[in-house]
Each structure stands twice: as C-alpha cells, then as structure tokens.
Amino acid sequence: MNLDITLPDGSVRSFENSITGDELAKNIGSRLHKDAVCIEIENKFYDLSYSITDNCNVRIVTINDLDALHILRHSSAHILAQAVLNIFPNTEYGVGPSIENGFYYDFKFTKPISESDLEQIESEMKKIVKSKQEFVRDEISKKDALKLFKKQSFKVELIKSAESSEGVTNDYVSTYSNEQFVDLCMGPHIPNTSFLKHFKLTKVAGAYWRGDENNPQLQRIYGTSWFSKEDLDLYMAQQEEAEKRDHRKLGNELNLFTSTDELGSGNFIWKPNGAILRDVIETFSKNAHLSNDYQLVNTPHIGKSVLWETSGHLAHYKENMYPPVVHEENNETYYLKPMNCPFHILVYKSDLHSYKELPIRFFEFGSVYRYEKTGVLHGLLRLRGFTQDDAHIFCTKNQINEEVKTLLNFSVKLLNAFGLSEIEADLSTKPDKSIGSDDDWDMATESLKKSLTELDIPFATAEGEGAFYGPKIDLHVKDAIGRRWQLSTIQVDFAQPDNFDIEYVDNNNKKIRPVMIHRALLGSIERFTGVLLEHYAGHMPGWLSPVQIDILTIGNVSSYVAEIKEHLKDFRINIDDRNVRLGEKIHNSQKLKVPIQLIVGEKDVSNKTFAINFYHADDKKDIEFEKGIKEINNYLKTPEFDLNG
C-alpha cells in the first residue's frame, strides 16, 4: 500500500503503511513534533495518536495555533473533573467544554463546595499534570457505556439522548480516559496531561443542567489555561484591569452615584457630579436629535391599565412589569411604564396625519421601569429603573430602508462622538412566535440588511432572535480593552400601529396604517454612562468631565483667579484656595480625575501667567494667559455632531 499525505504547503509525503499523527510530526521535524498538539484532516481535528490510513490533507496543529488552545482547554476541563472526582469521589459530573479564555466543568456535589475549595482542587490537578497521563480514546457500545456510567446520571442521560456533540452516536460512544477517570467525549485531546502547564481555577458558580432553568442546578467551576506563562499572566492582568475599570467602583470613587438598601434593588441615586455627567450626555444627544428632524415630546411615568392592554404589554410582558398601582376608591388601575412606545403612539394619535408629514420622529428621554429578576441586576448596566434616549418613528413601508439607513448612520456618528469607534451589528430575524405576514417580515428584514450593507457596518445574523413584532438591529461597541457592549437597538414594528389603530391619510385621501420604528441609540443613559466610565477607566474626555478645571491657588491670588474664571466661564470649574500645600491639592484633584489642573501663584499675577497640568501630558509652567486660555478651550471642546461629516 502507498499512503500520500499532503501538507498545508502543498508538499506530499509518501509512506508505505499507515502512520499516526505523532509519527508524521516526527517525520517532518523535531521542533514541530515537540509543539504538536493534534492533527487536522479535511477540517476535522484528531488526536496525535490517530492512525492515518488514506490519502488526505493533513495539518499538524501546534501550541501556537488558536485551535490548539481550545483543545488544551477542553483537556483542562477533563483534568479538572478528574481532580474533583479524586477528592470528592461521589460527585456526579455533567459537561465541561472549552470557552472563550478558558473552560468550565459542571458538577453535582454531595455537599456544595465554595471558592475556598479551589486551591485544593488546583493542587490535585497539578499532581495529575505532573504524572503525565495519556489521554486514551476508546469506542464502546452504548450498552457498555450505560453500564460504565451507571452511577453517573448526567452521563446516562447524555448517552440515552444520543447527543453526537458529546461523543455519542447511534450505536457507539467514544470515551477518553486517563488512569481511572473516564469521560464521554468526542475529542480530540492533548496527548498527555503534562501539556497543561499554565492554568488557574477562577470561580465557582451555579449553572442549570443543560442550561434549562427547569433542570436541577449544578455547581460550575471555571478556569483558564494557556500554553505559556506570559499568556496566563497577560490574561490575569487583563482581569485586574477590568476590575479597576468597574464603573460601580469608579462611581463611588468619583462621587457620581450610589445606592442604598432602603432604595431597593436596581435603582441608583445620582450625586451632583454624576447628575452633571448624565446631563452633558443627554444634552449632546438631545441637540443631535433636534438638529436632525426629531420632535421632542414628553410623557408621564404611569398610565391606566387599558393602555397596556391595548399595547399587549399586559399579555406579553407582565412578568417584567412592576405590580399595578390600584386606586381602590376610584376603581382605577395604573402601571409604571416599562416602555415609552404606547405614550408616543398617543402623541401621534392626538392629531390627524398626512403622508406629507411622514416620517414623524418623536424623541424623549423616557424613564422606564422593569421588574427584572434580582439576580440579573448589575450596577448601572442592568437596572429596574432607567432612562432611554428613546424615539419612535412613524413612516410608510417604503420609507423603512431609507429611515433605517439614516438611523444607523445617526447612531454610528453619535457613538463616535463619545469616542466609541469600533462598532458591530447583530441582525435579529423572525422568531418562531411572531405576528405579521411573511411578506412584511421579509421586506423589513431585507431593508435592515440592505442598510447595514450599504453603510458597510459589519454584522452577524441572529436567526430567530427578533422581537415577536418585527426584526431588529442591535449595535455593539468595543471598548478600550476589547469588551463588547450592546448599546443601540433599532426595531421595526408592524404590531403596535395595528393595536392602536393609527393611520395617516395618503395622496388618494385613503387612510393607511403606518409602520413604526422603535429605537434607542445610547440605549439607556445609565448603562451608557457605565460603559463610558469603563471605556475611559474614569478619565472622561474633557467635555464630559463633571469638573473640567481645578484652579489650585498658592498664596493670595483671588482677584487674578476671578479674572481667569471670567475667561473660562463656559466650563465647570472648582477653585481650591485652601491653606494647604500644592502637593495635596494636586493629589486631590488627580484622585477625582479632573482633566485640568490650573495652578496660580503670586508670581503668576505679575507675569500674567499660570501653570497647566493636562491629564496624560507633561506639566506646563509659566504659560502666557491668552495662550493658556486657548489651549484649555481646545482641550475641553465639545465634539461636532454632523450626520454628513
């Protein structure tokens, strides 16, 4: 027999007999052999020990390969489970995949473990690593597998449900074992446990079996693993950096917002500095809207139950609404609004509309209240009360494409103005449960897709993730350290115009149903503020900073400071004229991340100068008055918002 193996560079190696991946790697080169993790044949991965019998294309996957990292992490999960079983023999184990940055394994312990147990498990893993155990692949019949795993109810369930992804097909299952530990698995794996050198168990969490909340809850152990110590250290440093940027921590340090037990979950109170920050963000957004054909409206926080019956919220969204406010004497029931749309429809309905007016765009900073489950609340990012930069656009079907395009452009420009420039989109299509005709869905979905393509915005399609009333586009931004945050959402809606029976008069004097587009671009002001804080690590750009300039005095310079302040009256300024050393004033100012320290001493008065410390720049001393004022104006300038720019 003759076996021809084609390598990625196109070269062909011939062998007399079948050859394992390991032998092939060795045959190619010793360095490659040393770093080899597994092999790839025709886009499928196999163990290094796999025997190649037919002519094919083969790639040796090494530790420098991203694919190898997944294999390492999957093997890490096996070793984790093995360690856990060694320490707690009666534990049942579920599944343990590789995930972004690491791996996890789900267990049902006889007694719950806590984070303090991780150290012990980690050292048991190290023992397994040190003993260099080989991962051995086997294929056994389903019957034998059921016998083998008879004390492991989760594995039995997997075998019975014939999940091919877990190494189960119709008649046989594949297993991997090292020493006594056996697991159902498709593989492949690292050749032996000693490949796992740089890892860390990070946290313990609850997780439902198979991700279904009706199933029992298991304990999940998370870990991270890497081929080099540098990569592990880098990852750990990134985690630390993310912790430093935590908006909840910064909000406290910078006196922006706070929460208290008596307030209740999911709501924050905004302190003066935080309220200013919000207001600057809102004002910028409001001006952008007003100069681009939006009309400001204003609506209340509660409405009668009939409104929510008409809108369908009570039928579809009740569990997310706060309980009703009942006025028993008057026999009236009110609800806090979870969304603004019904109110904006009422605004629309309050007048008769001609086709000549469309599109009509109503804009409002609308505070909404949603009774989110306690466990999902998270700082400013997930709240029960928040304010959307919300607008509803009423237009004809033919206007959807143009309108969505304008909207996407608007949103991108708006996010750019705040320094968020890496933007990606998700296009969510028709879900299983939906209303409206297929034609409408197709037309709207195509319009959205076309808009994204025309504007060259990279997007992924999320099949079936749309709202029941229409497809949507969500925009995500990447922050300074590469994390993705969902901000804008744009949704086409066929249902609410029907529910509320709204119309416009067309050029034949006929009454026609308009289409609605729901959209929030910053999303929620609270959430957006939180994202900005994390993006900038609290060092807000000058125009956004709650305090923009700290004037720090040395000696008695009050009349000169007044003169300086007069020339900077557009800005938010604090004066620190306490009788303390300059070093302390600077320390305090920098701690609060004020972008500019303007330092004025007595000798500046006669010279008509001052010193400026800009954030992230060298100190500037003896700056001439006019020049300094100019530089500060420049540094604190509010960005332009120009849709065509």
Place this chain on the structure above:
RNA sequence: GCCGGAGUAGCUCAGUGGCCAGAGCAGCCGACUUGUAAUCGGCAGGUCAGGGGUUCGACUCCCCUCUCCGGCUCCA
C-alpha cells in the same frame, strides 16, 4: 427566580463566643501661609444590614428578611 459567597464609621478595610469594637482616608477644631502625587496635633463618628433564636453572655453560632458580589436562567 436559582446556586455559592458576603454585609463592621461617609469611604477602604482590621477584629475576637467574655471589660467599653479598631485603623487609614474623608469630616469638624487648632497650628502651619505653603510652587507639582497626602503638613502636624486634637475631636467627633458604630443598634457590627434588620428581625428572631441558642447561650450566663452573640458582631462572632443557627433561622428568616433585606442589600451587595460571582455565575446560571432571562433580557421587547
């Protein structure tokens, strides 16, 4: 909602089944009159999240509630 962890002064955190619970920062009072990352001294500040229980005695052990943290589920 579920699993696990936690809640001590305004903030960051020590602390022990047994006199009256500590520190730093912030605050107040006083001294220092200050030129680039915290001047010195004093004072005040707490129902140890709230409620119940065990105990001669609970901040400490147990139960319930609230709030927060890490996840899961959810996210129109």
